[in-house]
Every structure is written in C-alpha cells, then in structure tokens.
Amino acid sequence: MNAKMKIALVTGANKGIGFETAKQMAQLGCFVYLASRDRAKGLDAVNRLKGLGISNIELIEMDVTDIHSIKKAKQELESRIEALDVLINNAGIAGELPQNLSTGEVKNLRKVFETNFFGAVQTTQEFIPLLKKSNQPRIVNVSSELGSLTVHSSTQNPNYGIYAAYGCSKTALNAFTVMLANEFRNTNFKINSVTPGYTATDLNQHRECKQQRRVQRPLSEEQL
Numbered sequence: 001m002n003a004k005m006k007i008a009l010v011t012g013a014n015k016g017i018g019f020e021t022a023k024q025m026a027q028l029g030c031f032v033y034l035a036s037r038d039r040a041k042g043l044d045a046v047n048r049l050k051g052l053g054i055s056n057i058e059l060i061e062m063d064v065t066d067i068h069s070i071k072k073a074k075q076e077l078e079s080r081i082e083a084l085d086v087l088i089n090n091a092g093i094a095g096e097l098p099q100n101l102s103t104g105e106v107k108n109l110r111k112v113f114e115t116n117f118f119g120a121v122q123t124t125q126e127f128i129p130l131l132k133k134s135n136q137p138r139i140v141n142v143s144s145e146l147g148s149l150t151v152h153s154s155t156q157n158p159n160y161g162i163y164a165a166y167g168c169s170k171t172a173l174n175a176f177t178v179m180l181a182n183e184f185r186n187t188n189f190k191i192n193s194v195t196p197g198y199t200a201t202d203l204n205q206h207r208e209c210k211q212q213r214r215v216q217r218p219l220s221e222e223q224l
C-alpha cells in the first residue's frame with residue numbers, strides 16, 4: 001500500500017452499489033477494504049476486481065448486524081493500518097413485502113432497522129477511533145430517496161407506502177447522519193448521507209424504475 005493512499009472501508013461491497021463503489025474508489029487511487037458478511041462472496045468480488053487489474057483492494061469479513069463481527073473486523077484493520085480515511089455504510093436490505101405499518105409484523109420492521117440503521121450506527125461507532133486518526137475523516141451513509149419524508153408524503157411517489165419499513169429505516173439513518181455531523185461539527189470530520197438514485201440491483205430484483213430519474217443534487221465543496 002502506498003503511504004499517500006486514502007484508505008476506505010465499504011460495507012456490503014460484495015455486490016451491487018457497494019461493489020461498484022469499491023471498484024470506483026480503488027480506480028480513483030484509494031486503498032479499499034471491501035467488506036462482505038460472507039467470506040466466499042467477498043473473495044469472489046475481490047478476485048473479480050483483481051481480474052480487472054485492481055490490486056489496491058482487500059477483503060474484510062463483516063456482518064453489520066453482529067457487533068462481534070464488527071469488532072473482529074476493526075481489530076483486523078487496526079493491525080493493518082494506522083488510520084481510516086473513509087467509511088461508507090452501504091450494507092442494506094429492502095425487507096420483506098408487504099410493509100404496511102398498521103398491520104405489518106414489528107419483527108420485520110426491526111429486521112430492516114437492524115441492518116439499515118443499527119448496522120450503520122454500530123459500524124460507525126466502532127470505526128470512529130480509527131477515523132479520528134485520519135487528517136480528513138469521512139463517513140458516508142448510503143440512504144435512499146425513500147428515506148425522505150417529503151417523498152413519502154407525496155401521493156405522486158409510485159412507491160407511496162410500499163416500502164414503509166425500508167423508508168423508516170432510511171429516515172432514521174438520515175437523522176443519525178445529521179445528529180452525528182452536529183456532534184462532530186467542530187472537527188475535521190465530514191459526515192453525509194447520499195442516495196445513489198434508483199439502481200437495478202438484487203435489492204429490487206433488478207426491476208425497471210417506475211419513476212423518472214431525478215437529477216441528484218451534488219454535494220457542495222463544503223460537504224466533500
């Protein structure tokens with residue numbers, strides 16, 4: 001690893017948006033720890049990237065719902081690196097349908113929150129000490145338009161009420177982002193939520209998007 005390389009950790013990166021994020025960050029010159037809860041799937045992902053000539057990437061096994069697994073991953077990283085520059089909390093699940101909140105089972109709601117909200121919170125908490133050792137620590141929480149209360153208040157939204165559990169978990173994730181950024185406002189941390197916009201992945205069974213892709217508001221210089 002080149003000493004000047006930024007070091008990034010991407011959760012849930014064995015496939016989908018996390019995989020692409022890991023790939024593009026490595027191509028941009030970061031050293032990327034590709035986190036996967038399944039060792040075999042993670043190794044396969046790393047090998048696919050190595051097959052593309054990307055060598056600045058390594059696997060780290062981590063299930064974001066399992067605090068022991070996160071602590072183990074943290075210990076492993078601490079033995080390999082002095083500081084972590086970027087944490088991308090990407091791991092996420094859509095949850096089972098239907099997700100109507102008046103009758104849906106609370107255990108399904110909890111399951112979605114365990115990954116999308118508590119998973120990101122506990123991963124962040126564990127890696128903050130390593131991030132604090134960076135000159136420019138960055139935390140990026142991968143959220144969704146469905147976390148927007150404005151979107152969910154609109155009957156024009158084609159997913160109106162369908163992904164209620166998923167939406168609640170992403171709204172909570174956005175709140176976590178804002179509260180945490182507030183806590184770190186006088187430090188060198190930058191903490192943001194992003195939405196990739198609708199992307200056909202396993203999460204949505206690669207369905208076509210029902211709504212027109214909106215132009216995403218890019219992050220300002222200040223946020224980056």
Ligand SMILES: NC(=O)c1ccc[n+]([C@@H]2O[C@H](COP(=O)([O-])OP(=O)(O)OC[C@H]3O[C@@H](n4cnc5c(N)ncnc54)[C@H](OP(=O)(O)O)[C@@H]3O)[C@@H](O)[C@H]2O)c1
Binds near residue numbers: 065089115119196204
């Ligand atoms: N696709 C979209 O349109 C869209 C839109 C907005 C936001 N997002 C967000 O983007 C992120 C990535 O989604 P995606 O579309 O790329 O979905 P995906 O293809 O299903 O990938 C999800 C990734 O998260 C991992 N994961 C799930 N639970 C985990 C856990 N407990 N611990 C560690 N990893 C876990 C999965 O691992 P396994 O392979 O082991 O299951 C997989 O690597 C999610 O946060 C999602 O909410 C997606």
